[in-house]
Amino acid sequence: MGVIVVLDHIDRCYSNSDGDVIRKLINDNLTAGNSTEVSFKGVDSVSSSFINSALIDLLETYSFDVIKKHITFVDSSRSINDLIKKRFSFEVNERKKLISV
Amino acid sequence: MEIYLPNKFTKTSMYRFIDETIDADMNPRSNHIIFDFTTLKFILPVGITVLSNLIGRLRRNGTRVTFKYDFPDRSKKSCPMAFLDDSMFFHHYLHETLDPSSKLRPTTLPLANVAYSNSFQYLSNAMTWLSKKLFLTKKSLADIETALKEIFNNIQDHSSEHEGSVFIQHYPNENKVTLSISDFGVGIPFNIQKLHPFLSDGEAIKMAIREGFTTKTTPRNRGAGLDLLLHNVVKNNCGEVYIHSNHGILCCKNDGFGNMDISYENVEGFYPGTLLDIQFRTDTIENVEEEFIWE
Numbered sequence: 365m366g367v368i369v370v371l372d373h374i375d376r377c378y379s380n381s382d383g384d385v386i387r388k389l390i391n392d393n394l395t396a397g398n399s400t401e402v403s404f405k406g407v408d409s410v411s412s413s414f415i416n417s418a419l420i421d422l423l424e425t426y427s428f429d430v431i432k433k434h435i436t437f438v439d440s441s442r443s444i445n446d447l448i449k450k451r452f453s454f455e456v457n458e459r460k461k462l463i464s465v
Numbered sequence: 466m467e468i469y470l471p472n473k474f475t476k477t478s479m480y481r482f483i484d485e486t487i488d489a490d491m492n493p494r495s496n497h498i499i500f501d502f503t504t505l506k507f508i509l510p511v512g513i514t515v516l517s518n519l520i521g522r523l524r525r526n527g528t529r530v531t532f533k534y535d536f537p538d539r540s541k542k543s544c545p546m547a548f549l550d551d552s553m554f555f556h557h558y559l560h561e562t563l564d565p566s567s568k569l570r571p572t573t574l575p576l577a578n579v580a581y582s583n584s585f586q587y588l589s590n591a592m593t594w595l596s597k598k599l600f601l602t603k604k605s606l607a608d609i610e611t612a613l614k615e616i617f618n619n620i621q622d623h624s625s626e627h628e629g630s631v632f633i634q635h636y637p638n639e640n641k642v643t644l645s646i647s648d649f650g651v652g653i654p655f656n657i658q659k660l661h662p663f664l665s666d667g668e669a670i671k672m673a674i675r676e677g678f679t680t681k682t683t684p685r686n687r688g689a690g691l692d693l694l695l696h697n698v699v700k701n702n703c704g705e706v707y708i709h710s711n712h713g714i715l716c717c718k719n720d721g722f723g724n725m726d727i728s729y730e731n732v733e734g735f736y737p738g739t740l741l742d743i744q745f746r747t748d749t750i751e752n753v754e755e756e757f758i759w760e
Contacts, residue, residue: 378618408604408606408610409606409607409610410614411611411614412615412618412689412693416685420687432759441754441755442753443607443753445755445757449759450696458677
């Protein structure tokens with residue numbers, strides 16, 4: 365299991381480019397066949413831009429089932445957890461609509 | 466050219482004041498504008514933000530801006546000049562307060578012109594200030610901080626100005642905080658009507674808040690920001706959000722049952738950019754530790 369403490373790699377969870385850094389680290393882990401634990405230790409809040417780039421963009425490469433199976437989050441909060449789940453819920457449903465059409 | 470401030474500087478009276486100052490193309494109506502504060506009886510945070518945006522626009526256009534005012538009268542219970550001076554408004558522009566005894570009130574976070582590059586630090590400092598006022602941890606304010614991050618990311622992604630004027634006022638007796646933030650850019654409807662030209666300005670703002678809707682002003686946009694702002698402030702916090710942009714106004718309140726009640730209208734007045742007037746409650750904030758579980 366690979367552990368990524370986000371603030372070890374970026375100063376803040378704010379912009380798309382902040383998210384890009386984390387997504388690449390997660391992707392490296394997944395490519396190597398490792399599950400990933402993402403730690404938000406020291407992070408008070410995140411933005412949707414960060415979550416979109418760090419996590420949602422993974423849907424371009426991996427299915428949601430793979431993401432759920434191999435990525436988990438620790439040291440987070442209700443606010444961060446809700447945002448992650450809200451974004452995934454919306455984007456995964458949107459993808460299902462596209463497939464249905 | 467002398468322009469009188471409204472008696473009551475509110476979200477309603479601001480339109481006429483803006484129109485007197487700049488024309489429809491955002492050009493100053495004079496190369497020297499004197500803002501006359503002697504008519505002012507009352508000013509809300511939104512008025513301070515709008516005034517700041519206007520002064521910034523005038524100065525960038527090379528307009529000379531001067532103030533005409535009465536000295537703050539602290540014998541009056543609610544002297545708007547005392548409020549402005551204590552809010553460091555005059556210090557912001559004149560580099561000194563009008564009254565040497567003026568001092569920042571504990572309930573005010575003074576006017577700031579915040580560029581995106583400084584916005585993260587500004588928000589962190591604002592949340593530190595607020596957490597101390599409310600005897601809460603910064604983590605408890607995560608929903609609010611996230612909502613404000615969305616606003617600055619929106620300014621960065623969609624506005625031509627990339628800078629917002631922000632003013633924050635705490636009302637402890639009312640258990641609320643009012644935050645007013647504005648940028649003078651093209652406005653939300655302008656960008657949306659490029660794709661949907663038949664929408665009114667109010668309809669355009671309503672479309673903008675829909676989760677997933679984006680004009681892709683920047684390629685990475687996924688249309689999550691405004692929806693998340695309303696979700697956090699209105700649904701979670703039971704606060705209120707007003708968005709004024711061009712001729713449109715959108716209001717979002719909690720209906721008392723945890724749902725968002727959204728209404729919009731089109732007005733004759735024109736807001737040259739986007740103004741967000743946010744009221745969030747301080748008595749509904751709770752610190753919730755939670756482990757992450759995929760549903």
